[in-house]
Amino acid sequence: xxxxxxxxxxxxxxxxxxxxxxxxxxxxxxxxxxxxxxxxxxxxxxxxxxxxxxxxxxxxxxxxxxxxxxxxxxxxxxxxxxxxxxxxxxxxxxxxxxxxxxxxxxxxxxxxxxxxxxxxxxxxxxxxxxxxxxxxxxxxxxxxxxxxxxxxxxxxx
Numbered sequence: 001x002x003x004x005x006x007x008x009x010x011x012x013x014x015x016x017x018x019x020x021x022x023x024x025x026x027x028x029x030x031x032x033x034x035x036x037x038x039x040x041x042x043x044x045x046x047x048x049x050x051x052x053x054x055x056x057x058x059x060x061x062x063x064x065x066x067x068x069x070x071x072x073x074x075x076x077x078x079x080x081x082x083x084x085x086x087x088x089x090x091x092x093x094x095x096x097x098x099x100x101x102x103x104x105x106x107x108x109x110x111x112x113x114x115x116x117x118x119x120x121x122x123x124x125x126x127x128x129x130x131x132x133x134x135x136x137x138x139x140x141x142x143x144x145x146x147x148x149x150x151x152x153x154x155x156x157x
Contacts, residue, residue: 053114054129064134064154073097078154080119080127080134082108088119116141132156 054060061084067075077093088108094100106120116137119125126141127134135143136152144152 054116055110055114058129058131060129063157065157066154067095067151068092068136069148069151070094073100080154082117082134086110090119090121090125127154 061082064078064080064082066078068078070076074095077091077095079089079091079093081089086107086109088106090104092102094102104119104121108117108119110117116126116128117134119127126137128137128143133156134154136154138144143149
């Protein structure tokens with residue numbers, strides 16, 4: 001009799017186990033887990049455009065100085081002050097020349113990429129804005145390359 005009760009009990013436990021296993025299996029995917037939300041809602045970092053530009057990421061307002069190359073003098077002392085309201089003051093002093101200081105004031109504009117400014121001067125001067133410096137651009141809007149390239153960089157004071 002004891003053996004018969006044990007068999008019945010085993011069969012009952014086995015049936016309950018099978019019933020539990022069958023009802024606990026869920027074929028529907030879980031969507032409320034943090035992993036699923038992360039995978040479906042957050043775009044991959046590589047897909048997100050970088051919205052940082054010199055205009056909105058750098059502390060660009062300030063005074064920039066340097067000595068630019070000059071064809072017929074030792075150099076041109078350049079001082080460009082950029083103001084937060086997009087105003088500027090530019091002073092060029094031609095070294096070893098009398099009455100060779102040129103000053104102008106005006107407004108500047110940013111290009112659509114937010115990395116280059118153009119002064120509204122007669123010469124239409126453009127500069128690439130970098131961390132702690134501005135770089136004089138050529139007439140085509142490119143940085144000057146070659147042996148004198150570092151002479152066209154004005155450092156922020």
